[in-house]
Amino acid sequence: MIFNKQIAVIFLTIAVAASLTLAVFLYFYQPPRRLTVNFLDVGQGDGSFIQTPFGQNIIIDGGDGQKILPELGRVLPFYDRTIDLMILTHPHEDHIGGLVKILGRYRVQKILATGVVHNTPTYLAWLEAVKRKNIPLVIIDRRQEINLGPDLKMEILWPQASLLNQEIDNLNDSSIVLELIYQEQKFLFMGDAENVLTPGLSQGERRLSEADVLKVAHHGSDDATSEEFLQIVKPKTAVISVGKDNAFGHPSLRAIKRLEKLGAKIYRTDNNGWVKIISDGANLSIETAK
Numbered sequence: 325m326i327f328n329k330q331i332a333v334i335f336l337t338i339a340v341a342a343s344l345t346l347a348v349f350l351y352f353y354q355p356p357r358r359l360t361v362n363f364l365d366v367g368q369g370d371g372s373f374i375q376t377p378f379g380q381n382i383i384i385d386g387g388d389g390q391k392i393l394p395e396l397g398r399v400l401p402f403y404d405r406t407i408d409l410m411i412l413t414h415p416h417e418d419h420i421g422g423l424v425k426i427l428g429r430y431r432v433q434k435i436l437a438t439g440v441v442h443n444t445p446t447y448l449a450w451l452e453a454v455k456r457k458n459i460p461l462v463i464i465d466r467r468q469e470i471n472l473g474p475d476l477k478m479e480i481l482w483p484q485a486s487l488l489n490q491e492i493d494n495l496n497d498s499s500i501v502l503e504l505i506y507q508e509q510k511f512l513f514m515g516d517a518e519n520v521l522t523p524g525l526s527q528g529e530r531r532l533s534e535a536d537v538l539k540v541a542h543h544g545s546d547d548a549t550s551e552e553f554l555q556i557v558k559p560k561t562a563v564i565s566v567g568k569d570n571a572f573g574h575p576s577l578r579a580i581k582r583l584e585k586l587g588a589k590i591y592r593t594d595n596n597g598w599v600k601i602i603s604d605g606a607n608l609s610i611e612t613a614k
C-alpha cells in the first residue's frame with residue numbers, strides 16, 4: 325500500500341510539473357510572424373491578397389469579378405469578413421470587377437486609389453458603392469510610406485502627383501505601383517504600368533530598387549518589364565497574373581525570355597493556379613495550386 329502511495333505521489337508531482345511547464349510555455353510563446361502574399365487565380369486579370377503578420381487583410385485589385393469571391397473564401401476563414409485596406413491600381417475591368425464584388429460581401433475599412441476618370445459601368449458602380457458605404461477613400465497624390473507594423477511597410481512609388489478627375493490616355497500608366505517591405509524582403513507590385521514609367525520610377529528619393537518578388541507588370545505583356553527595368557529590380561521570383569488562352573496574347577514570350585535571362589523563377593497563374601508566397605522576413609516559401 326505504501327509503495328502504491330509513493331508511486332501516486334510521484335505521478336501527481338510529474339503531472340503538476342508538466343502542466344506548469346506547458347502553462348508557462350503557452351504564456352510566453354509567440355507564433356512566428358509571417359507575411360503571406362496570395363496571387364489569386366482570377367483568370368485574365370490581377371488580384372493579390374496580403375495577410376500581414378499583424379492580422380491585416382489587404383487586397384490589391386480583384387480580377388474581373390468572376391472568380392474573386394471563391395478565391396478569397398479559400399484563403400480567409402468564413403467568419404473573417406473584414407478587409408482592412410483595398411487598393412485599386414487602375415480602373416480597368418480586369419482589376420476592378422472583383423473589387424465591386426468584395427464591397428458587396430466584406431467590410432472594407434479604407435481604400436487607396438488614384439481617382440482617374442473612367443466611365444465604365446463597373447467603375448461607376450464601384451465609386452457609388454464606396455460612397456454609399458462611406459468608406460474612407462485616399463487619393464494617392466505623392467510618393468508615400470504606409471506603416472503597417474514593426475518592420476512592415478508599404479511604399480507607394482506611383483503616381484507621384486494627384487491624378488484625381490484627370491482623363492488619362494493610357495490608364496495602364498496611371499497604375500498605383502507599390503512595394504511591400506517586410507524586414508529584409510521586398511515585394512514589388514507593378515499593376516499594369518508599362519515601360520514608359522521606368523525613368524520616372526527610377527528617380528527621386530523613393531525610387532525603384534531591387535526586389536525579391538515581382539508581380540510582373542501588365543500580365544507579362546511586351547510593353548512592360550524591359551531590360552532596363554529588370555536591371556534595376558533584379559527579381560529572384562516573378563509572378564505573372566494571367567488567364568489561360570487570353571485574347572491579348574499575354575504573357576509575351578519576349579518578356580518571359582527577359583525574366584529567364586535574369587535567372588528569375590517564374591510563376592504564372594494560368595499554369596500554376598494560385599501562387600502563395602510566405603515570408604518570415606528573411607526567407608520565402610512558395611506554394612502553388614498546381
Ligand SMILES: [Zn+2]
Binds near residue numbers: 516542
Ligand atoms: Zn490588366
